[in-house]
Amino acid sequence: MRPIKIIFVIFCIVFGCTCPQVAFADLPNTIEKVKPSIVAVGTFKKTSSPQFVLRGTGFVVGDGNHIATNAHVVPEKFSPDDPILVVQVRGDQGTLQLRRALLTKQDVEHDLAVLTIEGASLPALPMANSDFVREGQQVTFTGFPIGGALGFSPVTHRGIVSSITPIALPSGNVRQLNEKLIHRLKNGVFNIFQLDATAYPGNSGSPVFNPETGDVIGIINMVFIKSTREAALSTPSGITYAIPVNFLTELLRQSAIR
The missing domain is CATH 2.40.10.10 (Trypsin-like serine proteases)
Incomplete structure (x- = not known):
């Protein structure tokens, strides 16, 4: 049994290290298409x-x-x-x-x-059905982090959907309630995507997409959601949030934009 155990360990090491690279193998081509x-x-x-x-x-x-x-x-x-x-x-x-x-x-x-x-049309990104997004799914997003400090070339980050969670009032005392949070409570909650990749100011509005296909599954939000989710924190976290793209799909449908 000893040789079998050694082979199994080697298999785990090799494939454990290479699986993320395999999953993102198409990313260079996808970025070229998305930019x-x-x-x-x-x-x-x-x-x-x-x-x-x-x-x-x-x-x-x-x-x-x-x-x-x-x-x-x-x-x-x-x-x-x-x-x-x-x-x-x-x-x-x-x-x-x-x-x-x-x-x-x-x-x-x-x-x-x-x-x-105005002007000539630009290549549009395809949109997926965000109802099928799963926790642990690998994603990428492209935008302009830290304003114009890094120049105006789109920057891409990658990570996973670490959680699909509803926006809700954070735990805390009554002094932490404010007008925005009360408004959110009255109008119900909806699920958002929590990502383990770090977004920065300037990334608001960046598309979150499938690294293999370029299909958009969400939109990075750096202000609206973070202020709601982390209102009870004295020191904001580096967590990144995204709005599921189905809300955008519905907005385009209402506007008769196809």
Whole structure:
């Protein structure tokens, strides 16, 4: 039995170390396919310095002239003197282009927004049915972490869905209740994806996708969900949350965007 045990140990070591690499074997090709659909969402004002200010990440959906992102990424009010809403895309020659964007539809309860952009259509990302997402499933997301500090080249992170959990009021005393949390309680709860990969400011609105196919299963949220889930913590964690993409699919359906 001794040789059999040795072979079994070697098998476990070899395949235990290589399985993650095998699972992400298609990732380079997937990233190459996904990156043209990733845009930087921000504001532009010619007289400001810098002229473009990043507010978050978005990705192309539908007919190629619509962008999905978080609702909190879009400024709440505009006046004639305010910067205009734009998305920054990378052209065929690698040059950065700014395109004006207009808010078309939003779902405040799930912190989602759909923008319409000017110009030629861009490649849209396919969306999966997020009801079939499972805990332990490997995922990736691409966006613009830490604002423009790292430049405006999309950055990809990978990890797993560590938990599928409902948004609910955190445990604590009555002093920790606030208007947002009470509003969330009144309007019910919904499941979110908790990821073990770290997202950063600027990643809000980044698509979470299948590393093999590029199909979107969720949207990174760095403000809305984190403030709700971690309101009782004095020191916020590095946990990343994502909104299931089915809420976005429904929003696009309501807007007749395909």
